[in-house]
Every structure is written in structure tokens, then in C-alpha cells.
Amino acid sequence: MPATSQHNEQAGALPNPSPENTTEHGENPARFLVEELTVDDGDGTTGELMLARIRGLETIALCRFWLGVERYLAAHADRDPRDRVVDALEEREETLRKRGEGIAQAGLSAAERRERATELDSESVAVLVDEDGEEVSWSRQRGAVMGASR
Structure with a gap:
């Protein structure tokens, strides 16, 4: 049973620059993109969850939505979009362009997965x-x- 009395300070202040896209994609990237990217000094992995989520984006449209939200947040914080975030999003979009959209294994038979792996020259x-x-x-x-x- 989900908790109903938890306090989330960020929930009220979380920006949502495009409610239509949030509804369409089922997520608000600002939830992740509001985090800072810093070097892990042993106290945690600040920003790593954001980068991991970017590596799991399933569509090019979602990559572009995330990029738009990063630019929106940057503009409102009077800064440039972060290079690591932009690079990660562009890399993910390129991967999806090459391999196809969706979860990597979704809807593929074992033979199709082997064929794709062979095409990618993986070992x-x-x-x-x-x-x-x-x-x-x-x-x-x-x-x-x-x-x-x-």
C-alpha cells in the first residue's frame, strides 16, 4: 500500500514547463533535471540518477522533450544548459536512431534478438x-x- 502521508517539499515547487508533453509522455523530466551534477565525493552520486534515466529514455520525442526542459530550466536559472546533460541526451537520441525506439528487447523473439546482436557486432x-x-x-x-x- 503506498504511503499517503509522506511530505514532498519538491512536489509543490517542481516546474512543469509543458503540461501537455508531461501528460503525453507520462513524466515530468524536471523531476530529474532539477538535480545538480557534481563529482561524487563519497557522500552520494549527485546527478547519476538523472544520467541513468536519460540512458533509459525510449523514444526520440522523449529525448527532445527532456532537452527542452533542460533548456527551460537553464533559462530560468540564468545559466546555459549543462553540457553533460545535453551530450547524454544527444547520445541517447543517436542510439535510438541507430537501434530503434522502445525498450531494447521489447516485442522481439529470441531469434530476432540474436540477429540484432549480430548486426551490432556485439560479443x-x-x-x-x-x-x-x-x-x-x-x-x-x-x-x-x-x-x-x-
Whole structure:
């Protein structure tokens, strides 16, 4: 059962520059984009949730919506849009343009996933090794550990 008495100080002050797009996409990017991007000094990973969410965007339109919200927030804070955010959004849009929109595996059969993986020239580099560092078959996993990537 979801909590009904939690206090969210940000909820009332969270900007929503485009309610129509928020409704269409089912999210307000400002929820993530209001966070600052700083180097992790051991006290947390400020901004990393935002970048992780950008890597999970499923459509080009959503990438562009996020970029618009970043520009809106920058203008209202009298700053330029952050390079790391813009670069991450442009990179995600390019990935979606190359690989197609949507969740990577959604709606694909096993054969289609293998075919796409072949097209992308991808290869698994994980190997199991025993205590002597010798490769171990994946079917014989007892006592094996993950070895370094080749």
C-alpha cells in the first residue's frame, strides 16, 4: 500500500514547463533535471540518477522533450544548459536512431534478438575461471568466479 502521508517539499515547487508533453509522455523530466551534477565525493552520486534515466529514455520525442526542459530550466536559472546533460541526451537520441525506439528487447523473439546482436557486432566478453585462472565452462559454475574481460 503506498504511503499517503509522506511530505514532498519538491512536489509543490517542481516546474512543469509543458503540461501537455508531461501528460503525453507520462513524466515530468524536471523531476530529474532539477538535480545538480557534481563529482561524487563519497557522500552520494549527485546527478547519476538523472544520467541513468536519460540512458533509459525510449523514444526520440522523449529525448527532445527532456532537452527542452533542460533548456527551460537553464533559462530560468540564468545559466546555459549543462553540457553533460545535453551530450547524454544527444547520445541517447543517436542510439535510438541507430537501434530503434522502445525498450531494447521489447516485442522481439529470441531469434530476432540474436540477429540484432549480430548486426551490432556485439560479443560477450565475460568468462568464468577457476582458482588457477583457467577458463571454466558456463555449465560447470560451481567454484568458478567471474574473470577479467578479455
